[in-house]
Amino acid sequence: MAQNTGIDGKYNICSSDLNGLCTHLNTKISNIKKSLQLRKIEQEPSLKILVGKIVHEMFLLNNILNQLELECHHQERQQNQFQELQESLERDYNEAQHLRDNMPIHLPKAVPNSEMSLVVKTEEPRKESEVVQGKKPSKKTRYIKEVAFITAEEFESVPAYMRGRLTYNQVNAVIQEINKAVVSKYKIMHQPLKTMSSVAKNLYFRFQEEETKDTKGEFFIVEADVEEFTQLKADKRFHRILTILRHCLRVREIRGSRLVRYAIC
Structure with missing residues (x-):
């Protein structure tokens, strides 16, 4: 914090620095109040029940997120399998096209004994x-x-x-x-x-x-x-x-x- 020395030897604080200090102190006071309110949860039955419900919902939400993650992995594996299947089908199709376009005029005959x-x-x-x-x-x-x-x-x-x-x-x-x-x-x-x-x-x-x-x-x-x-x-x-x-x-x-x-x- 900047300080200025006057003629009389006393320190003068700038107004801008003073406003910033007030804001900082108010934030600290607000956080302390919230902390004190949270400490009183056990003493307030309604707040305690509300926090319990919130915790339960968080567990449910966490389970849903885990299931979504597993489903995403499953869908990813299926997509990879479908991609491999598509590539295999394309190879078979190209081979079939090649066989159709290069069908021999004569097929070998069975030779008797x-x-x-x-x-x-x-x-x-x-x-x-x-x-x-x-x-x-x-x-x-x-x-x-x-x-x-x-x-x-x-x-x-x-x-x-x-x-x-x-x-x-x-x-x-x-x-x-x-x-x-x-x-x-x-x-x-x-x-x-x-x-x-x-x-x-x-x-x-x-x-x-x-x-x-x-x-x-x-x-x-x-x-x-x-x-x-x-x-x-x-x-x-x-x-x-x-x-x-x-x-x-x-x-x-x-x-x-x-x-x-x-x-x-």
Whole structure:
């Protein structure tokens, strides 16, 4: 507190400092009065009951706040779970979209067992009525082995230098043409000679000449069969695809008499 010294040697107090001091003292007095009133609560039954109710309400309010905090944590965990679920659904949706947009033209076929490579359906047993009436038994159906289409996973496993710019669909399209040649060839091979046309007979005799001891029981074609029964040409691209098919164990080469035979695996 600032003080000024007068001519007579006495101290004079500034009016502003005096007002601040009065305010401070009044605040202190008010706080003391409140303290004295609070000390008298025990002596006033009405005030004591009121304070008890206030304390009870504070406990209830505290419990409600605790429950709200727990609920907030629960909602936060659920939100995180919903977020993870949404991300998982988005991944599944994107994968489904990718599968739909990249659906392969050809799906792989089931390859039968080696024991069934020669004949799939044998002669069906004759019914008793057919035996009595002297009907001829049904003809047996011969199985023709075909090249199984490659899967997308197999195509991706092929080394990049083999694939080059070839696509999965292009390789399976060539497999389809090779199967057409195989089926056409062995339909002639299974056909009775007396029912053949002259063109079919010439092809039949060529097929017989191409047989060797190594091709016994095998289904195979040569480049001439591909050009005879399909629109494919035995060019550089065709041989690159054959390399992929050998890598994927779909065909194998049988060489002999200056001729390459492509046997179906």
